[in-house]
Amino acid sequence: MDTERHGTRVWVLLRLVPYLRPVRGRMIGSGVAVLGSMVCGLTIPLVILRILDGPVAARDTAALPWLVLAVAALGTTEAILFYVRRKLIVRPSTQVEAQLRMDLYQHLQRLPIAFHDRWQSGQLLSRAVSDLSTLRRYIAFGVVFLVVNTLTLLAGLTVLFVLSPTLGLITLICTAPLVLISTQYESKYSVLSRRSQDQAGDLATTVEESVLGIRVLKAFGRGRHLAERFAAEAKELRKTELHKIRVLAILWAAIIMLPELGIGAMLLFGATGVVEGSMTVGTLVAGITVATYLRWPTDSIGWLLAETNDAATACERYWEVRDAEITVTDPAEPKRLPAAGVGSLRFEGVHFRYPGAERDTLRGIDLDVRPGETIALVGSTGSGKTTLTALVPRLADVTAGRVTIDGVDVRDLTLDDLRTAVATAFEEPVLFSASVRENVALGAEDVTDAQVREALRIAQAEEFVDNLPWGLDTRIGEQGLSLSGGQRQRLALARAVVGGPQVLVLDDPLSALDVHTEAEVEHALRSVLKDVTALVVAHRPSTVQLADRVAMLDGGRIVAVGEHSDLLANNEDYRALLSTMDREEVST
Template identity: 30%
Template sequence: MNWLFRPAEGDTEGLVEHAPTMRVRAVFRRFWPDARPFRGWLLLSLLLVLIAPMLDTAAIWLFKVLIDDVLTPRNFAAFPAVAAAYAAITLVSGAIDFSGQYLTVWIGENFLNVLRTKVFAHLHTLSIGFFDRRRIGDTLSRLTGDVGAIESLVLSGVAQTFSSLVKVLLFTGVLFYLDWLLALVSLVAVPMFWLIARFFAQRIKLASREVRGRSGSISTVAEESLGNAPLIQAYGRESAEVERFAKQSRGNVAAELSAARVGALFSPLVDLLEVFGVMVILGVGIFELSADRISLGGLLVFLVYLSQLYTPVRSLGQLSNTVFSAAASAERIIELLDQRPLVQSPAHPIPLPRRATGRLEVDRVSFRYPGTVTDVLHGVSFCALPGQTTAVVGASGAGKSTLTKLLLRFYDPSHGRVLLDGIDLRALDMTALRANIAIVLQETLLLDGTIADNILAGRADATRNQLVEAAEAADAHEFIQRLPEGYETRVGQRGRLLSGGQRQRIAIARAMIRDAPILLLDEPTTSLDADAAERILSPLRRLMAGRTTVVISHNLLTVQDAQQIIYLDRGSITEAGTHHELLTNNSGYAHLYRLHHPERPAGPGAPAQPDGQLPN
């Protein structure tokens, strides 16, 4: 017996974390308010559920009438009336069943649509730190798979419970009307059904929790592996990835078999109990028939009603298993909904003008990532003035990109503050703040849509003329026109149907059309070759003109004309000044410059670039 109920979980390597356990009642209370828009329709569905078993009861009763009033006394003249009544009941029952089933599906699917959208919208309120920590594949598995199980707990579960209880009450009443002694004997088996269901319910919940966890692990491995297909093929790791996927798949097989063992054992035990009950009742029924306390038609109909009674009793037992299985999925959704963003807009934000002036001030900022013990930034202070370019440079790992995340308020500083036009970013509405910022990142982020869709992501209400003007300013219009479908050409997932330079020019066009007073450039040329980077410089110049520009880079070619260069070393500012001043200091910046440009002089007397021009 231990083998039948033994959990499948053995090798937990790569297995996603289990969600905290909750009682079914708490799970139901959590999601019942989401069913509020559908409660009126649910009541109508319950009304249809109430009518259906009444019609079934009447149809079975006609079977008794047929035997006792037509066949036994050979009164065949009454047969047409019985047949007509049966046909009428069948037609009405069919219409009720159709309406009930369609209405149930309509309610369930619309509820799932609302809930799925709610979870998806909630995910977009979470901070970037959540996505840095969590496995996207598991999150997708919860969003697509686990959400569906909640409907069977909140709506279908209510309807099925109501339907089963109505049938139990109706058929029990008819049984007592036919023969109270037989009815009492038949009810002896009901508590046994309940005990068996309780025994299996918790074990099914544990097995279902493991199945959902394994499903999340499979999605995680698939998302990671397929999303990095070029890397995997380049390093010849296809076999290793297939084995990693197969390992999680084998774990899922074991989990499904464990759940199947528990579920499959439930039905035979219930069948055995049901047969035992029917045999006992049949024996007592024969005794009652011999004593003329029940007719033959009454006994036969009693057995039919008894089978109809055991069906909803069995359904209630199976429903408890379904509910506990759904609760395991609901726990995973609740864990997502209970996540709270690390940064939030204040309840009463200080209003920004429609277009900010663009003065950025970083005031004694220190920062460490959540869950870590080491500061990434230490007491960083500088001011980026409107219309000027501030460059933040340093070796890899110096904290440059972390600074970008603070300026966008993806995170809040551990100490110190970041101000826009003299207002702490924490006092501003995040949507209003980010509406004043355009970004061009090292990893060009494009959506799987058309080129027009990706440019208009910067400003959804832009006109067609503004779209083309932005593309022309980014030197993208010409290559777009050469594409088969022009601006309606699809770029593929993450823009992979375009070259690196084309993707970057679309990102520049997106920033152009946004026309924000603040521009953040995070390593905008790092992923490009020398020729492509050179071609990008001209549209970058046009984009930077007249804006507060913060350039994050270790490629000094793109920052030499900045009015202010900040040199970061292991999270601290060690130098600040113009390109010429920092070369004259002959310190960290000059050393980095010599590493990138060994053929160019660096130090006192080195020629500086003309102010306001990027080098060619």
Template identity: 40%
Template structure:
């Protein structure tokens, strides 16, 4: 799977932008619960007062606080405030300095709040211990105390209060600030509303920023995945085009089509979601854990329990489903293979009334794929209900534990709400990865199948040191004791083939079916490489010529005529795009195709359907011949290319072709004696061996195999005339 990243390296900067945007999105998403907590704790419960550090404080209140501060702490507090007309105003401080002030002032504010209440039990108890009258002002008494005695009493009070939960200290400190603001005639309702509104505006801003980041990530992910898909398809196509017959035999046509379409689509779809979900999930999960420890670490065991349960469930699920994921792509191959065979063989299926059999065959392949898909999907249907049950269970546990903590004063309601949201974000991160794991195995199989194609070594490649052709041997083809065996075959198909075809000559090959005629001529364009011996073109071993240069010299007409979707004109120009209209017309005339082309409404611009299904076999063959002629090569190879022509057209075409190819080397594979009667040289093949070589008349006298073929096709009178 990681090898797929190689195909999108040209868009590496998109990936960097995506990662940066994911961090922005995660920051926004993880900040929202904190604001929810602050709205509940500060905005609602604390009336907009964030902590125990008042923005303004009266001089008399400051004096009370200073009574319970050590000298260094008192100096630090006084440095942070500036006295103006009996009111201390907080100067500009950093967050760290404010937090330190909050820690310093927390317990003194709790003490002052408690002692200010004349009716409280603590106040009465202190007065009784000090034998003071009920109406006595404790703060005046403390101010008049010796410094050492006051410090001792303060330390004892602090020791008792330090054991109290932080939330109680915070609430008391905030209460002190509220009372102080009220004493200064500050509108607490206005302060509260301003805080809530400002927090709401910040939350909206974060939400919009998260939305913008998510949209940008989705857009960029789609672009990157589209580039990946394009590059994969291009790479597979170029690789397959470079395959020789040896490599093509390793993969079925249906499998190669599936790999370049469905498999690429699976990988592309995964990478579309990979950046949006797989990369985002760990960022969100790790960030959520960090925030949880900042909020309250006492309930992290709930998250640990939830994560363990999720992992156990996913492992169990995929031990069951993974083998089926692996099999899915191969079942698609099988279905494509059956479909392709049936669709391309419809006439044969109908002719033999085998529709029912082929329906059953297709249905069987379809049923296997459907059954596997259903099994996988049924396994995955358990995932969402289990995850929802887990999320709801975690919520109940958090509320249960949080309620006890709030009741004991060790946690605030807002913190519990924030913890719950962070817990859901962490579980959602795992849920996202789990949901992606449905696609990852199938895409991983698809990626492996693509890599199989890409990593296949091409057996026929350009020579490292290409040789220059010999001009004095231009057009010459030499088979120098050539033998050939197909890859994996036990026996050779061709044995010790040795002949020379010179420029301007027509060399024909004839023999019974399976004698190796087509195999022989297919060795010249290097569709396969020889097993023994060598083939020379223009005086150079074809293995030492560049493939492009070699094939540029050849005009090839295959045994099975192949046309491409487009027009007649585009098919004739296929080997020479720059051919003029006159050259196209001339090629069509030589191939005896111009007559039926003129009869068509759009002439050479008439459409050709895929595979040439809208023209007859003879017309298809003539257009294939015209395509080779328009290229004007130095070597023509006709692999049984006249079989679909009637005798009259065959004779006229060969006569016209002889004039056109008088300066070229022509190789003809034929089944009909009449096609090769006037060849300069005829090679008779029998079971891969040359059993006769010469002209028609010479072979009639010297080769029994040729004579038998001739007698089976021509009458005694025709043989005598020839």
């Protein structure tokens, strides 16, 4: 076995210790209860010895009832202590699982967009659900029994050596090889455990994609293709799980066989000793009873090692996400926006490079958006429009240069203050499985129904919302797929304006609207854009008409800034770009 890897896995499990501190009292109580039940279990054979070598051998039953009652009392106490152990451990184990899951969720919310671009949602889902369930089971059962069963084995062997060194030696000889066998198969199982958990994450991703994209799959008749992909991934997972079972089967065969051989050897030597007079019947029966009692601690070695490996793998996967660096954070000494702020937005020498990219996506952006002004960003695909808008609410941070609002660097503001001042509507409207009211109010705290309705009016969404079965209380299905594209986009737009932001960032918010609805939303937007500073990514000539000025991007640089009419008259590249946008709009 790789000692360094084993040490690393132990260290990974030890990282759970801070989570266990608040519940250590209950865990210690649970361990004490199990130890107490172990003592009761190991004491019963000693009482049996007294019965056989005392009242039975002497044919005197006077003390027999008391000894039998002692066995019954010990057995009852053992059962009660097991019940107490379960009662004590269930609450703390679920509490630790809940805290781990909460910390993971909060960490995911703070991680930069670049992280989520790299990770499959199914992998994150499997870590937040199945991996943490594995850790809960290990905390509730595995770690307790790993300690207690080890102590039980040591105590049981000690009792056997006290009863008869020969019986103790036989048991030790048959138990020692289990440690070597278990160690050999532990490393194989750990590799398979990690592989199966990663494959389960891939399978979850496939299921999620097929559910979210069900309309596309049905429309293009690709359901069978994805089903074949799912079947292939499920088959690979099954193969890994079967390989895990084969490894465990060999381990379990050894775990079951060796103790049985030990009991057979104990009967042989013990019976010979009884015949020769070197051992009493009570000692033999007590020794075999102790050895039988040690079967569970011995048999559990394979299960506990498998559970430990599963838990260590789950822990590794959990900390892979938790250790991901949060690059967008609140400043140590935050500033506040001026009380009389007007929403002036400036980009000063802005550069941006995605992690792992060879060159900058944005290269020296300088742009001044005056208070109350709307600037449309245009450019070919990949020119950096969406990246530029992401820097304003700090979905990512600039590589060089700075972005300011009313003269304050956005990195000097707390994220709460910044995202209260800046609202965003994305090209792909994301809605949640909640009511219309909850989806719209997501953009601001303490929003009243009147504010929600005003935002819906601005987004030209009030009429269709009122026509929904329960109005504002109508629950929207997952991703809002029960609504049309235009309806989803209008709700996302209402969410952006409901909080009355100073700066509004719109990433082509009109792309899913039909011509009639687009004209209505544009009319409403004109009124709201008069009061805010706005940066609008435009893929349609009609969207450009909303802006006071237009900034044209090419290759990560701003190559032209001016009013639409001036650029149209004097900039050949702008005319060419606009004609392309015209053709795309006609084709759609």
